[in-house]
Amino acid sequence: MSATPDVTRAPLRELVAAVRATAAAVRGGDPVSAPEPRLERSRRAGQGDYSTNAAMLLAPVLRAPPAEIATRLASELAHALGDDLERTEVAGPGFLNLVLSDRWHRRTLRLVLDAGERYGAGHAEDPERILIEFVSANPTGPLVAASGRHAAYGDALARILEYHGHEVSREYYFNDAGSQIRLLGESVKARAEGEEVPAGGYRGDYVGELATEIEGVSELDPERVAALAVELLLGRIKATLARYQVRFDRFFSERTLHQGSPSELERVLSLLRDAGHVYESEGAVWLRTTRFGDDKDRVVIRSSGEPTYLAADVAYLQDKRERGFQRQLMPVGADHHAYVRELRAAMSALGGDAETVEVPILQFVHLVEGSERAAMSKRRGEFVTLDELLDEIGVDATRFFMLQRSHDRTLDLDLDLARRESSENPVYYVQYAHARIASMLRRLTAERVQRAIGGDSGWGEAELHASERELIKQLAQFPDEIAEAAQRRGPHRIAVYSLELAQSFTAFYRDCHVVGATPEPVESFRIALSVAAQRTIAASLSLLGVGAPEAM
RNA sequence: GCCCCCGUAGCUCAGCUGGAUAGAGCGACGGCCUUCUAAGCCGUGGGUCGCAGGUUCGAGUCCUGCCGGGGGCGCCA
Structure with missing residues (x-):
């Protein structure tokens, strides 16, 4: 990101560096590996401003009592930090507490102010191109309060990752094809005609509203009604998100994955077939996810010939990958957690790294x-x-x-x-x-x-x-x-x-x-x-x- | 039955991937407005960190097993 001079970045970084350098010096050339010492904020008064566990970590390596090592660390550190250090004290099981001087505090404030509006930004050690897909609620109704958690989480995480130095894109994937959408269309149509909505259909008040908002519902076929309803509902969802201060770079339509010849979905499926991860059984087409840690294989094309949601999601997964995103974050609700394994298996089957598909569970x-x-x-x-x-x-x-x-x-x-x-x-x-x-x-x-x-x-x-x-x-x-x-x-x-x-x-x-x-x-x-x-x-x-x- | 998340103060939750005497907010009780916003501040009380073992200098944190709560195990999404 921005080429901020190092000194204006993290005030604690130099303190940590000093502690680690000191510990390395005390340790000498001993090849035995030991964890890096930590610098921790002291919790209570009387334990300095910061403390380090370095002496306790070095004790087994140097075969000496922690307190003795801490004393040696203290004199090294006093040398390294000079006037920034007021004093040190050895305490407890071997902690070295650092009491920092007013000079250090003033200098730290200086660093914070010099960093200006970008204080704390751009520290990612390995900046990545990350795609975060979130909310993605089906446009079959208004966003519910639970979506508020997903929206706030995804949006805030995106802001934080960006601030940290990553390049982040935000997408909302919406299903505008498939059985749920068909049901929506039928529900609206039924409502308009005063009939009972189909089993498992949508019953909220908004369905009635849609019935009156869409002109001439009864003359239109259910598919057309569904398309119009999706358009209206998606508009409302976007308005709610905008009000909620949640921004998306793109709303990705599932339908587009099914269009064209061959469609994106068919293309990705043939990639998988060529790789030998697809087979037919019981009239359906299956993805062999068990090869990649799933507990059972998954259907991608139903015996009816219709693709499953998984097939579309895998196509979308590949689409994002081909657009050059190194990492995909896709927070989902706890009721979808079982899906994580399928998705990651699919990523592996596509020849990608399953580790780059992260699915935080909300x-x-x-x-x-x-x-x-x-x-x-x-x-x-x-x-x-x-x-x-x-x-x-x-x-x-x-x-x-x-x-x-x-x-x-x-x-x-x-x-x-x-x-x-x-x-x-x-x-x-x-x-x-x-x-x-x-x-x-x-x-x-x-x-x-x-x-x-x-x-x-x-x-x-x-x-x-x-x-x-x-x-x-x-x-x-x-x-x-x-x-x-x-x-x-x-x-x-x-x-x-x-x-x-x-x-x-x-x-x-x-x-x-x-x-x-x-x-x-x-x-x-x-x-x-x-x-x-x-x-x-x-x-x-x-x-x-x-x-x-x-x-x- | 198998898999995932969670059990920390009356309630809601932090606890920085193993550190010192376990924290915050709310609620309860008591106090504070002639000085920069009282939408604020101070104080008091409140805990077998679900239970039992284990790992080690040290466990709320890691491992195992139980108990309890939630979720999931479709050719639904």
Whole structure:
């Protein structure tokens, strides 16, 4: 991505490098392998700012007590870090705690500010071209609240991967062919003619609406009705997604895979046939997925001659691959998890690497109101649409709540809490911290703020308040949080981080007066720190697709 | 029966791929507005990390087995 100078990137990187270099020096040329030492944020006061487990890892290699090794590490590290290091202490089973100086804290703030709007961005070590396919709900009804989790997850993950330095495309794959669509057409037609919808058909109120929206339904054949209904429903889905701040680069139609002669689907099937992974049995065509770890083979062409959904999905898989994506992410609901094995097997059969097909499993969402649980399924008329949820609690709260929890856990979304516009509601708490900084900075001229950020008049030498140090360490953490969220496909880490950052800022705000602080260098430093906090809160929220208001 | 996810405070959940005395929010209880937004802050109480073994200097985290909850095992998508 951008060619940012290394020094403005991750403040903690040089600290980690120093620790590792020191550990290597103490260790000497011993060839026995040992894990790389870690640098961890200390959890409680009295254990320094950071601590390393290096001595405990080296103990078995050097056959010496951890405490003794830690002492040697300490003197090496003191040499390497110079004035950045206040002191070290050996503690517990052999931890080496580092207490960093105010000089280090000021320097770290400098690095954060110098990185500007791109702080924390572009750290991916192996940038890839990634395609993320998400939501992909069939256009047989409006998006339901559960889709809100998929949409928020995929969108936030895409933003995070992009920020981290990958090249990301987002696609929505929709089924506009096949039995479900046929059923939709028949359902609409039946509704228009006042007849009973077919077994397993669609019954929601929207079906009736479609019946009136489509002119002359009764004269049209079901197939035509289905096509028009899909068009209308897809339009609504797109509108909901746009409102939800979710962007797609492309909506991919399944139908296009069936068109032409040979169709894309037929072409991919013959690739598989040539590779010897396809056979006929019981009048159907099968893909030998068992060769690649599946527990049974899968039908691709039914005995009726119709292709299965899997056949189309495999064609789509190959299409994406041929478009040059090195990795495909396709988050799906927990009810589709068995599908992972089939897809990966198909990728192997196509001669690709199954590891490049990643399918994060998203667990279910329960809407909770008091002790009531609202049903989320698309069956019957009883479901909450995403639009209804957005009407109820707003875009920001919905996204934040959907992203707050790890995607592989079922989620209880508390509507009472989400509706509240107070600090009890985590999303407002974070936004409030941002607005508060904006409000504070409005009391100053732009020139004053610029001068403070630039450090033109200096930041002084005064001893820093514990809250100032804490906030700086929290800011220093940001690049690592992004790297973790990206690598582990876990956007919820950013939501958790944004809360912690807001808390750190609020503590600083409580303890340290900013505007009017004396002497002037102290005011400058605190203004600069506030700006860094504001930018980083804004960046975190932006990665979640949540707004960062200037005022509340 | 087999496979996948999950059991952490009254509730909802974090816990950075093995580290020190297990954290946050909500709820409960008590306190704080003549200074930059009280949409805020401070304090109190609250735990056999489902159970039992194992691995090791060290386990909420890794392994095995049980118990409990959810999901999946179609020529449906």
